[in-house]
Amino acid sequence: MFARHDSLQAGYDVVIIGAGGHGLAAAYYLARDHGIRNVAVLDKGYLGGGNTGRNTTIIRSNYLTPEGVKFYDESVRLWQDLGEDFDLNLFYSTRGHYTLAHTDSAMRTMRWRAEVNKHYGVRSEAVDAAFVKRGIPSIDMTCGGHAPILGALFHEPGAIARHDAVAWGYGRGADRRGVEIHQQTEVTGIRLQGGRVVGVDTTRGPIATSKVLCAVAGFTPRILDMVDLHTPIYVHPLQAMVSEPVKPWLDPIIVSGSLHVYVSQTARGELVMGASLDPYELHATRPTLDFVEGLASHMLDMFPFLSEVKVNRQWAGLADMTPDFAPIMGVTPVEGFYLDAGWGTWGFKATPVCGKTMSHTVATGRNHPLIEGFGFDRFARYQLTGEKGAASVGH
Amino acid sequence: MKIMVCPLNGPRPVAEFAYGGEVRRSPDPNTCSDAEWSSYVFNRSGSPGAKYEWWCHIASGFWFVALRDTTRDVVIATFPAEAVRRGLPTPGATVGPAPAISGGAA
Ligand SMILES: Cc1cc2nc3c(=O)[nH]c(=O)nc-3n(C[C@H](O)[C@H](O)[C@H](O)COP(=O)(O)OP(=O)(O)OC[C@H]3O[C@@H](n4cnc5c(N)ncnc54)[C@H](O)[C@@H]3O)c2cc1C
Numbered sequence: 001m002f003a004r005h006d007s008l009q010a011g012y013d014v015v016i017i018g019a020g021g022h023g024l025a026a027a028y029y030l031a032r033d034h035g036i037r038n039v040a041v042l043d044k045g046y047l048g049g050g051n052t053g054r055n056t057t058i059i060r061s062n063y064l065t066p067e068g069v070k071f072y073d074e075s076v077r078l079w080q081d082l083g084e085d086f087d088l089n090l091f092y093s094t095r096g097h098y099t100l101a102h103t104d105s106a107m108r109t110m111r112w113r114a115e116v117n118k119h120y121g122v123r124s125e126a127v128d129a130a131f132v133k134r135g136i137p138s139i140d141m142t143c144g145g146h147a148p149i150l151g152a153l154f155h156e157p158g159a160i161a162r163h164d165a166v167a168w169g170y171g172r173g174a175d176r177r178g179v180e181i182h183q184q185t186e187v188t189g190i191r192l193q194g195g196r197v198v199g200v201d202t203t204r205g206p207i208a209t210s211k212v213l214c215a216v217a218g219f220t221p222r223i224l225d226m227v228d229l230h231t232p233i234y235v236h237p238l239q240a241m242v243s244e245p246v247k248p249w250l251d252p253i254i255v256s257g258s259l260h261v262y263v264s265q266t267a268r269g270e271l272v273m274g275a276s277l278d279p280y281e282l283h284a285t286r287p288t289l290d291f292v293e294g295l296a297s298h299m300l301d302m303f304p305f306l307s308e309v310k311v312n313r314q315w316a317g318l319a320d321m322t323p324d325f326a327p328i329m330g331v332t333p334v335e336g337f338y339l340d341a342g343w344g345t346w347g348f349k350a351t352p353v354c355g356k357t358m359s360h361t362v363a364t365g366r367n368h369p370l371i372e373g374f375g376f377d378r379f380a381r382y383q384l385t386g387e388k389g390a391a392s393v394g395h
Numbered sequence: 396m397k398i399m400v401c402p403l404n405g406p407r408p409v410a411e412f413a414y415g416g417e418v419r420r421s422p423d424p425n426t427c428s429d430a431e432w433s434s435y436v437f438n439r440s441g442s443p444g445a446k447y448e449w450w451c452h453i454a455s456g457f458w459f460v461a462l463r464d465t466t467r468d469v470v471i472a473t474f475p476a477e478a479v480r481r482g483l484p485t486p487g488a489t490v491g492p493a494p495a496i497s498g499g500a501a
Contacts (some may be wrong), residue, residue, distance in 0.1 A: 153492065156421075168401070220441070221440075221441025222442050224441070229442070230434060230438040231438060232437040232438055232439055233439070233441045234439045234441050278501045279413070279414055281414070281465050283443035283465055283466050284467065284468060290410060323437060378430075379436075380430060380434075380435075382433060
């Protein structure tokens, strides 16, 4: 699917660290839209082996802040014809997305999100319990008696897609346009001269370049140490699990913030399930039994008939979290060093728009207008982009 | 099940504890610059390593400090909160069973 390059060149116009969806998408649009093809994408592991290949693939744009809603809406728009663009089936499947509300305060947040969404032309509605029951007939509306469902935010464009295919599509598209993808190539240092980037060191030797894009999700703090930049990013594991395949019964995507559950059913019939972030900092991806027990019990609150269904696999990724649940993107105080990070538990859906906006930013040296609310300097200005109400468990 | 040694309650399952973030010193808000203050408020040491952290044994409401390797999730030592009043404790003396609560700073 990709050309194999036996050796690195001495230099490239742009070096992208991380062959996840974000890095590959940026490479693809740099080559396709900006004519910058002398690009290397480096990954210490394998293509798509980071959070891109570990996520639960929920795509939606029903965020809370105007900055977030506009940004994610553009991403949902880009997703629509991506499969055709790649000539690859991404299994993009629009299902409708319910964020359940079990309390009055949650209902209030749903109304708030619905209004912000509608203002920006995004299809979201605050709906009542009867609407939820019609959309998800098999759900126990009392959730075992202790968390009755009062209503929901219903977001019609909510979708899922095949994560690996997204990485492959962007990777192949970039590769065909001349971008070099080097797997098993770890960046170990970044060379600066007079405060600007002049190259990177890798496990396969040094590379000269004046532009580096860092798109490494849970590894971001380690790369930032190399250029002495400080950010609020902290890393906790995020786990997920998948059931054995069962016959199709769940069409929409269901999220419950109160029960810390989200679930969808894939085209193969598996239930893909996730919960909230692991409770403390850790830079390892070993999953825990605590997670399966907690998530399974909350799944049974909603869907008691699943009690005989088996869990087939569980895994974890390293989530790069920010205090306002918005990403950190764009130019940085180090000239030539561009950042696409702080994607935590919510960055898969943004893969296309991140590629678009970061390629523009790298090509022009100026932040794309859509990412202005996500700037590196917003913390020093105390101007956070508070997205927590829409991002914490919801993905 | 992962076990953590609480300085007050001895070895307990990690599920009984809540994580409270890294132990950090606040700059003097009256004399520091805006940049120093925002950095203190928001920035974190995100890279893995051996870090001093606040932990709370939930059942007893007891706060203490743990030195934990965040790469491997191994607790190297735990200390009563008094141990950090004047600076970070050194683990050497207290690895293994935690010091008695009245034992004070290491
Ligand atoms: C369990 C889980 C569920 C999730 N669910 C959702 C969801 O439903 N919806 C959603 O929108 N988002 C979700 N996310 C978040 C989403 O997966 C990520 O935000 C997104 O995939 C990040 O993509 P990326 O390309 O930036 O990073 P990654 O895919 O993590 O790629 C980073 C790459 O960088 C490489 N790398 C790291 N350090 C170096 C180095 N020094 N040198 C070279 N290469 C390096 C890594 O090997 C890796 O391949 C979830 C995440 C997890 C873990």
